[in-house]
Structures are given as structure tokens and as C-alpha cells.
Amino acid sequence: MEIIRYAALKPRPWRNGGGVTRELARFPESAAEGTQDGSWDWRVSIAEMSKAGDFSAFPGMDRVLTVVEGELLLLSVDGAEHPLEQYRPFRFSGDAAAAGALPTGNIRDLNVITRRGAFKGYTSIIELSKKRAHPLFGGQLGILLQGQATATPGAADGGASAAGTEPLDRYDAVVGTDSASPEILGRGFLAVVSIDPAGD
Structure with a gap:
């Protein structure tokens, strides 16, 4: 039985300084690790978001984002605003221009990113x-x-x-x-x- 211990994962800062990401798993495992790299076909990670800002683009990928700590993330996807409450998964394209605002304070979210046409994440x-x-x-x-x-x-x-x-x-x-x-x-x-x- 394999258990990935969250406490042992290394936090990696976002480029814009708005948070950090801890990667739980990716495929293939030999792909370069890092929050911005797209050499993998899928990745599961948990991000801590501490200030409003743009999300990194993942061209050719699909994303499922779920707020797992905190009350609300206001997610803007190609100009359309989506209020995301805790434990309500939301799917959107990694090609989209996405940004997040934090009206109720910091949040933590679970991210599932998959290469379109190769895998689908739920x-x-x-x-x-x-x-x-x-x-x-x-x-x-x-x-x-x-x-x-x-x-x-x-x-x-x-x-x-x-x-x-x-x-x-x-x-x-x-x-x-x-x-x-x-x-x-x-x-x-x-x-x-x-x-x-x-x-x-």
C-alpha cells in the first residue's frame, strides 16, 4: 500500500508569488517536476493561494479545481466569473485565461490537470x-x-x-x-x- 505523506512534500512557489504548490503525483514520474512544467500527461497537486492573481496557463490540458480549505474562490475563466465554494469541483480548460480572487481570505485547492485527448481527470x-x-x-x-x-x-x-x-x-x-x-x-x-x- 502506497501512501503519499503531505508533510513530506516540498512546497514550490508560484511564479507570481501568489501561492505555493505541493505535487502529490504525476505521470510519467520521470517528467520534470515543477509547478509550471507541462512535460507530464497528468498531475495532482494541492495549492495554497494567499493573494489574488493570474493562474498559470496549461495549453492542451484540462483542469479540475476544488477548494478544500477556506470559504470561497472567485475564479475568472476567459472573463466569466465563477464563485467556487468548498468541496465543489469545477472543470475548465488549461488554455483559458484564468485568475482568482479571495473575498473571504486564503484558500487551499486540489488541482487535477490532464492532457486533453490522452487522459481525463475526475x-x-x-x-x-x-x-x-x-x-x-x-x-x-x-x-x-x-x-x-x-x-x-x-x-x-x-x-x-x-x-x-x-x-x-x-x-x-x-x-x-x-x-x-x-x-x-x-x-x-x-x-x-x-x-x-x-x-x-
Whole structure:
């Protein structure tokens, strides 16, 4: 079971100084790391935005942005304003001229960026249960947004979960697999990011 610990991720400042980004995952992993680089085909990251300003363009990419901390982001996309509240994913083109304003203070957002025609990204926000585990399959990341949770590796034979339960801290990400899907139990909210090949 692979867990990406948020506390271990290196923050990278934006070019405009308006925030920092921590990258959770990208594909291919050999692509150059960095907030502005587009050599990857998809990337999942969490950004802290502390002042209004323009967003970086990602030509040929599609974006799904979800406010995960803070009340409101006023996102302008090609001149149209979209008020984004917490836990409401919003999809827009990486080619668009985008800018953000912070009427209620700093925010943190989850970004899923995928290369158009190659992959498609989705973000769902689910409420966790202490009684019913939520499985994570291949092509998925589960990111703890709020509350307390544990991750347990699934059993390869489809039987009861194996030993090896790990507590999760806020914004830790669990990598899904199809062979022994890890399971998340707890109380709070989990972002489930799915990256699917285009055409599936």
C-alpha cells in the first residue's frame, strides 16, 4: 500500500508569488517536476493561494479545481466569473485565461490537470464511514481532506483486509490498486481523484 505523506512534500512557489504548490503525483514520474512544467500527461497537486492573481496557463490540458480549505474562490475563466465554494469541483480548460480572487481570505485547492485527448481527470468528494470502508482502485488517489481516517491494504484474494492499518493525516494521499485495493475507514471527507485514459 502506497501512501503519499503531505508533510513530506516540498512546497514550490508560484511564479507570481501568489501561492505555493505541493505535487502529490504525476505521470510519467520521470517528467520534470515543477509547478509550471507541462512535460507530464497528468498531475495532482494541492495549492495554497494567499493573494489574488493570474493562474498559470496549461495549453492542451484540462483542469479540475476544488477548494478544500477556506470559504470561497472567485475564479475568472476567459472573463466569466465563477464563485467556487468548498468541496465543489469545477472543470475548465488549461488554455483559458484564468485568475482568482479571495473575498473571504486564503484558500487551499486540489488541482487535477490532464492532457486533453490522452487522459481525463475526475474529482469526487465523499463522506467517510467508520463502518463501511471505501476502496480505492487502480487510477485513483484518495486524499483525506478533513477528519480522522485509516488506510488498510486490501487482500489480493478479495477476502478480508490484510493487516497493516496506517493512520492518515490531513491531505495524505492513498494510491489505489486493482490487485489489492486499499480501503479507507474513518469520519470526515475524502477526495477521490480518478485518472482515466481518454476514450474509456
